[in-house]
Amino acid sequence: MLLHIIKYKFRSYLKSTLDLRTVAITRGIGTLIVYGSFAYGMYSLAYFLTSFMLEHTKVGLHLYHTFISMMLFVFFIAVNLGNIIVSYSTLYRSAEVNFFFTKPVPFVKIFILKFFDNFFYSSTTLFIVAFMALLGYGNYFGHPWYFFVGSMLFVLIPFMFLAACLAVLVLMAIMKVAGKVGFKSVMAGLFILYFFLIFLFFKQSNPVTLVEQLNRYYPQMDKYISQVIPTFLNYLPNQWVSEYLFYCARGEIVKAFPYAGLILLITILIYGLCIFIAKRYYYKSWLVSLQIKSIARVPYNLAKRKFLDFRSKSILSPQLEVLTKKEYFSFIREASQWIHFLIMIILTALFALSISNLNLRLRVMDIQLLTYIVIFSFSGFMVSSLALRFIFPMIGMEGQAFWTLRSSPVKESKILLVKFVLGFSVVLLMAMFISISGNLPFARMTAMRPLLLWFGVFNAFWISLTMVSLNLGFGSFFANYSERNPIRAASTQGATLTFLITIAYLIILVIIILLPISSYFSTLFMFRQFDMKLIIIPGTVFGVISYILTVIGLITGLRSLRRDF
Amino acid sequence: MIELKNVTKKFGNFTAVDNLTLAIPKGEFFGFLGPNGAGKTTTIKMIVGLFAPTSGAITVNGYDVVKQPIEAKQSLAYVPDIPFLYDKLTGREFLFFMGGLFNIEKSVVNQRIAELIEHFEIGSWIDKRSEDYSQGMKQRITIAAALIHNPCAIIIDEPMVGLDPRSAKIVRETLHAKSQSGISILMSTHSLSVAEELCDRIGIINHGKLVFCDSREQLQFDKDRFDGKFESVFLEVTKQ
Numbered sequence: 001m002l003l004h005i006i007k008y009k010f011r012s013y014l015k016s017t018l019d020l021r022t023v024a025i026t027r028g029i030g031t032l033i034v035y036g037s038f039a040y041g042m043y044s045l046a047y048f049l050t051s052f053m054l055e056h057t058k059v060g061l062h063l064y065h066t067f068i069s070m071m072l073f074v075f076f077i078a079v080n081l082g083n084i085i086v087s088y089s090t091l092y093r094s095a096e097v098n099f100f101f102t103k104p105v106p107f108v109k110i111f112i113l114k115f116f117d118n119f120f121y122s123s124t125t126l127f128i129v130a131f132m133a134l135l136g137y138g139n140y141f142g143h144p145w146y147f148f149v150g151s152m153l154f155v156l157i158p159f160m161f162l163a164a165c166l167a168v169l170v171l172m173a174i175m176k177v178a179g180k181v182g183f184k185s186v187m188a189g190l191f192i193l194y195f196f197l198i199f200l201f202f203k204q205s206n207p208v209t210l211v212e213q214l215n216r217y218y219p220q221m222d223k224y225i226s227q228v229i230p231t232f233l234n235y236l237p238n239q240w241v242s243e244y245l246f247y248c249a250r251g252e253i254v255k256a257f258p259y260a261g262l263i264l265l266i267t268i269l270i271y272g273l274c275i276f277i278a279k280r281y282y283y284k285s286w287l288v289s290l291q292i293k294s295i296a297r298v299p300y301n302l303a304k305r306k307f308l309d310f311r312s313k314s315i316l317s318p319q320l321e322v323l324t325k326k327e328y329f330s331f332i333r334e335a336s337q338w339i340h341f342l343i344m345i346i347l348t349a350l351f352a353l354s355i356s357n358l359n360l361r362l363r364v365m366d367i368q369l370l371t372y373i374v375i376f377s378f379s380g381f382m383v384s385s386l387a388l389r390f391i392f393p394m395i396g397m398e399g400q401a402f403w404t405l406r407s408s409p410v411k412e413s414k415i416l417l418v419k420f421v422l423g424f425s426v427v428l429l430m431a432m433f434i435s436i437s438g439n440l441p442f443a444r445m446t447a448m449r450p451l452l453l454w455f456g457v458f459n460a461f462w463i464s465l466t467m468v469s470l471n472l473g474f475g476s477f478f479a480n481y482s483e484r485n486p487i488r489a490a491s492t493q494g495a496t497l498t499f500l501i502t503i504a505y506l507i508i509l510v511i512i513i514l515l516p517i518s519s520y521f522s523t524l525f526m527f528r529q530f531d532m533k534l535i536i537i538p539g540t541v542f543g544v545i546s547y548i549l550t551v552i553g554l555i556t557g558l559r560s561l562r563r564d565f
Numbered sequence: 566m567i568e569l570k571n572v573t574k575k576f577g578n579f580t581a582v583d584n585l586t587l588a589i590p591k592g593e594f595f596g597f598l599g600p601n602g603a604g605k606t607t608t609i610k611m612i613v614g615l616f617a618p619t620s621g622a623i624t625v626n627g628y629d630v631v632k633q634p635i636e637a638k639q640s641l642a643y644v645p646d647i648p649f650l651y652d653k654l655t656g657r658e659f660l661f662f663m664g665g666l667f668n669i670e671k672s673v674v675n676q677r678i679a680e681l682i683e684h685f686e687i688g689s690w691i692d693k694r695s696e697d698y699s700q701g702m703k704q705r706i707t708i709a710a711a712l713i714h715n716p717c718a719i720i721i722d723e724p725m726v727g728l729d730p731r732s733a734k735i736v737r738e739t740l741h742a743k744s745q746s747g748i749s750i751l752m753s754t755h756s757l758s759v760a761e762e763l764c765d766r767i768g769i770i771n772h773g774k775l776v777f778c779d780s781r782e783q784l785q786f787d788k789d790r791f792d793g794k795f796e797s798v799f800l801e802v803t804k805q
Binding site: 311313317319322334404406408562 | 617634638639657666670
């Protein structure tokens with residue numbers, strides 16, 4: 001039965017993939033180039049980071065793997081949260097599931113099918129990221145080819161799969177409890193729980209503390225590392241992966257194997273538990289999801305005016321007013337939108353507050369430069385993720401109801417303008433918050449000289465503008481009006497391509513700012529006068545590149561809106 | 566008035582509408598019939614601006630829909646074959662939304678909505694979100710929304726699908742009254758009886774070409790040439 005369904009799903013996938021029309025082939029080549037460039041970029045970045053950290057900044061093998069463990073924790077939580085949100089749509093709100101429930105297919109098979117569908121669909125890019133990072137990292141140590149295959153198949157994929165299994169278990173638990181106490185209360189509880197877990201993790205193994213320790217004991221970190229690494233980390237899967245890599249890097253394969261075995265064993269056990277629970281509870285929880293949907297609908301109170309009520313007067317023109325209000329209500333009434341947005345705000349706030357307290361003590365230029373570049377890149381990455389998740393699907397989310405706009409006397413530019421202004425305002429606000437927080441430690445370090453703060457504000461403006469324009473434009477170009485799930489829309493091939501383009505843009509920006517920032521720190525440490533030309537010229541190049549990409553994004557968006565619907 | 570001059574629409578090598586010329590004068594109720602895939606919806610989508618014609622010209626109220634789309638759409642109302650609405654908006658909010666798109670003042674929209682609610686008997690559920698609506702409810706909201714800006718021309722694709730008998734009667738009477746008041750109507754339908762009952766003129770499209778176009782009176786002669794049924798005329802002109 002399962003194989004029969006998979007066979008037809010695979011056939012359908014092949015038919016849509018093996019399109020031999022010129023347009024499709026051109027698009028395929030374009031995709032290959034972008035994916036290939038991204039993969040190579042990821043490989044180079046991992047290789048460069050490993051060599052830079054171990055040779056240049058001499059953090060030591062142990063501490064470097066502690067950093068890797070932290071990154072893997074963030075990666076694990078990202079995969080886990082992403083899977084909770086996407087699984088809700090695939091397991092409970094999919095038309096395909098509704099179709100299968102009317103056929104004599106065992107519920108657990110439907111569950112397995114949709115679970116794997118969900119895992120592979122939402123993790124394609126993450127597989128590339130994981131494999132290329134592993135390749136870059138492993139090549140630095142000169143690992144043989146079987147290390148890469150083995151580590152991918154038996155360590156990294158099970159690690160990601162474990163995150164996905166836990167996500168589905170959490171989701172079924174949510175449905176179980178939500179049926180009794182209500183969906184909103186459960187989501188609020190879960191939100192607090194995850195927030196608390198992340199807070200606890202970073203409270204106990206604080207990267208800020210680690211950076212401070214690094215500064216204090218530099219350059220002999222490996223000697224003191226055991227004093228700063230908390231023991232509870234040994235119970236987390238990210239630490240197992242990190243330990244496995246650590247022992248492989250030291251050539252102690254026998255010590256690495258138990259960690260790989262542990263990950264594999266725990267993943268198999270958790271998957272078994274998933275199947276066991278799904279067998280008993282999946283169909284019941286699906287029924288609960290229907291019940292939740294009907295309970296969640298609060299009767300409309302005509303007498304009570306809502307915020308941005310359509311009946312209220314507005315200072316905007318009628319068209320701008322209704323377009324804005326439609327965007328607002330479509331967002332605020334879609335649980336998967338506002339919940340995800342809230343999570344991202346909290347994560348951004350956590351990140352921003354954490355880095356704003358960074359205490360950069362030692363005046364070693366390389367460390368400060370590296371910290372600046374890492375914070376800059378990560379901030380850019382957060383803005384890019386935010387734009388991808390919320391801006392890219394904006395046009396596609398019009399859905400089949402887009403006929404209303406296309407057949408009405410509204411200029412396409414006005415439709416784009418409303419979406420752009422709304423998206424840009426939010427992204428800019430968050431980017432500014434991250435940028436100012438990220439630059440505060442450097443401002444403190446330089447006795448509150450404002451140059452880096454202003455440069456950060458300048459960067460945040462251009463990055464937000466470019467990210468929003470590219471995501472809105474390409475979101476319009478790749479719009480699939482039949483896809484009702486914004487999370488799935490943000491993980492399509494077109495979305496991945498857009499994300500890779502924005503990452504390439506970020507890499508170019510890092511290259512552009514590397515020299516001026518390095519010169520700035522160098523003149524500071526040597527008590528010399530900084531030549532402003534060193535920052536004005538790269539800043540202008542930065543602005544020009546961003547401007548060109550912004551225009552490309554907006555023109556692409558506008559042209560795509562005028563296509564046949 | 567709606568006018569199509571030598572309009573062609575191609576999708577790659579496939580010609581969906583082939584050199585179509587048609588004029589619907591003020592106040593005429595035009596029935597647009599044809600088998601599945603004949604080009605009815607493509608023609609309609611070109612008139613309302615959802616598709617761009619490959620060649621030819623379309624004007625609404627004297628405005629070219631490609632060159633002056635805003636002016637052309639301002640006087641046009643469109644009801645699609647499948648009434649997709651914004652799921653998260655209520656019916657009332659959707660009507661406000663459509664009123665705003667046509668730049669109507671809030672007080673006027675308020676008054677029109679009240680009239681439309683009464684006319685289409687939608688008051689009991691208009692404040693529910695449209696994701697909870699049945700096909701028929703969505704259809705009624707879409708038709709109401711199309712009339713909110715007092716259009717000069719109405720393009721309506723399969724208006725009776727999903728409607729219960731009472732609603733269908735209201736829609737038929739409304740369209741008839743609008744036509745009588747001077748509004749041009751182009752209605753695509755598969756229901757021969759509805760077309761016969763309502764339309765002043767009927768056109769049949771097949772393989773993208775207009776293969777039949779006659780007034781209701783003329784249609785009677787055509788029917789008499791067969792067995793007196795419109796169905797036989799339809800089958801004959803679309804048999805290829």
